[in-house]
Amino acid sequence: MSLIKHPLIYKTQQYLKGRETWFLLFFISALLLIIFVSVFDDIRTFFEAGGPVLWGILFVTIIMWTLIIERFWFFYYVLPSSIKNTTDEWNKMNPAIDWYSKKIRDQMISELSINSKRFILTIETMMQILPLLGLLGTVVGMIKVFDVMTFFGTGNARLMASGVSQATIPTMAGLVAAISGLYIANMLKRKADDEIDKVADHLMME
Numbered sequence: 001m002s003l004i005k006h007p008l009i010y011k012t013q014q015y016l017k018g019r020e021t022w023f024l025l026f027f028i029s030a031l032l033l034i035i036f037v038s039v040f041d042d043i044r045t046f047f048e049a050g051g052p053v054l055w056g057i058l059f060v061t062i063i064m065w066t067l068i069i070e071r072f073w074f075f076y077y078v079l080p081s082s083i084k085n086t087t088d089e090w091n092k093m094n095p096a097i098d099w100y101s102k103k104i105r106d107q108m109i110s111e112l113s114i115n116s117k118r119f120i121l122t123i124e125t126m127m128q129i130l131p132l133l134g135l136l137g138t139v140v141g142m143i144k145v146f147d148v149m150t151f152f153g154t155g156n157a158r159l160m161a162s163g164v165s166q167a168t169i170p171t172m173a174g175l176v177a178a179i180s181g182l183y184i185a186n187m188l189k190r191k192a193d194d195e196i197d198k199v200a201d202h203l204m205m206e
Contacts, residue, residue, distance in 0.1 A: 024073055028066045036062075050169035053137035057130060057170060061177040064126040067119045068181065071188050079116060079195060086112060087202050105203050112199050116192040123185045130178040137170020
């Protein structure tokens with residue numbers, strides 16, 4: 001009976017957890033947006049000095065940390081109950097050492113692995129994009145410096161300083177944002193692998 005009910009129960013649980021995940025992502029994004037709006041006036045000068053590329057860096061950083069927070073929430077609040085439900089369901093089946101039981105065990109482990117590693121690749125991709133956005137800001141700032149030198153020569157130090165700011169601030173911001181997620185992304189990846197190994201040990205075949 002449990003073999004028949006298991007797919008339906010699992011799909012229902014995954015649907016509900018999927019909705020909870022997206023609701024959490026929306027809530028965190030809204031919270032970060034509110035915080036950003038509240039300090040918008042204080043950091044506007046910094047963004048004006050860094051140029052338009054900083055807005056792209058900020059947008060990618062907010063998404064990256066939203067996903068990081070969601071992963072922490074998943075590992076500490078959602079995954080333990082998922083592991084318990086999977087283990088209980090496996091124990092109710094009284095699995096034997098045969099091909100069918102082995103495939104069911106592999107399916108359970110694979111489903112938990114997919115859920116555990118969700119968004120980790122996205123986080124790593126964004127972490128790699130951030131330095132490239134900083135480099136783009138450097139190119140944009142240097143183009144501005146060359147434009148100033150074309151029209152005014154080296155006599156307008158204020159405009160040249162503005163271009164230099166746009167060339168250095170985005171690079172710094174992109175590197176800082178990427179470094180902030182480097183350790184966290186590796187830790188989340190190790191956490192997912194460790195949890196899957198524990199699940200594989202729990203679902204032992206007698």
